[in-house]
């Protein structure tokens with residue numbers, strides 16, 4: 173967790189992935205730092221201080237979600253994104269908005285479990301190796317009627333089960349040591365073994381009961397009855413390398429106390445969870461009367477969650493008052509003041525995100541740590557091709573993206589993804605057969621591939 177980063181450091185970290193949008197970065201950095209400040213307080217005041225939620229306003233594809241997601245990652249905070257309009261759909265009822273909190277907790281549980289599993293990984297791998305050794309050189313008696321996996325591996329001559337019956341214990345232990353050594357040296361990675369592991373797939377009875385309404389309450393059939401049901405085990409024949417992974421996974425799960433993990437996850441969701449509510453402007457009360465009612469209804473349903481309430485989940489009650497909510501919307505038609513006053517008050521920090529310029533597009537193409545051009549270069553490098561984009565080519569791509577956005581729908585930086593895909597489609601297809609170590613993408617290559625499509629509005633609507 174990097175909660176102790178200063179706002180300046182947080183912005184610096186966000187700069188590695190997101191181009192521009194400095195106001196929004198600043199706001200989220202302060203929000204995160206305030207959490208850290210609150211953690212350092214004691215007693216009543218700590219409980220009184222609630223996070224100041226943020227409303228991000230800006231067109232689609234300019235980095236709103238990306239900023240929030242990166243912030244969460246930076247803080248090791250569980251994060252989910254929901255679309256507010258989802259709750260206006262037919263079939264949704266008031267309490268369904270609570271599912272956002274349940275989803276956040278699920279995310280948190282997954283995070284905590286993964287961390288805990290990672291922390292016991294070396295112990296789990298050791299246990300897995302022990303199981304492999306026993307599997308490859310089984311106990312003398314027990315193996316008499318069983319087909320020895322080791323025998324299958326090596327043709328079963330000197331390790332045949334008949335002979336094993338007569339082998340004294342010391343011999344088994346010395347053979348186990350030898351196998352252990354071979355396993356550790358990675359000499360048996362490709363050999364096939366048959367292992368028996370827990371079946372993770374839900375049983376058909378649970379399948380049938382799914383959707384019977386219990387999930388609405390945050391219940392899950394496997395959780396409700398799973399502990400009473402015998403765990404099914406299934407056999408799989410896999411190479412040693414894969415077997416080790418599967419066995420280590422099972423061993424790690426045994427080593428992690430799942431109640432403790434769940435409790436920690438609930439706490440983490442409560443204290444540092446971030447819920448990103450997109451399209452909040454679409455539930456602002458504007459438009460025809462009948463729609464107004466349901467949109468305002470959704471706002472009233474969301475309100476108690478943002479204000480702070482306790483939601484029942486399968487991991488126990490979860491309190492929402494210290495979660496950070498980031499609402500976002502384009503606000504083309506509606507304004508934040510069209511939301512119900514109580515909800516407006518709960519999102520006091522307002523930031524406008526800037527439209528992206530051609531220069532921003534160029535920077536997005538090349539600068540972020542995960543920049544699109546770097547991604548394509550890495551992919552083609554696996555085929556032994558070093559792809560180089562000239563400055564003019566990057567400029568052209570950015571220009572075309574900008575033009576297509578203006579002439580069709582403005583989808584922001586997302587346009588770069590579709591344009592690059594089209595631009596490099598042929599190259600990606602032919603790459604394995606091209607015997608060139610370096611390929612230069614020039615402005616004229618870009619024009620060649622894209623100009624005709626970009627100039628034709630109808631075509632670009634479909635292709636770019």
Ligand SMILES: Nc1ncnc2c1ncn2[C@@H]1O[C@H](COP(=O)(O)OP(=O)(O)OP(=O)(O)O)[C@@H](O)[C@H]1O
Nearest residue numbers: 189190191231232233234235236237238536585586
């Ligand atoms: N300023 C930016 N810097 C780097 N990448 C960006 C920027 N803006 C958008 N992107 C990229 O564009 C894509 C879409 O961005 P994002 O999901 O943040 O959009 P958004 O503003 O949240 O829009 P929406 O509300 O429609 O989801 C992402 O892949 C993101 O990496």
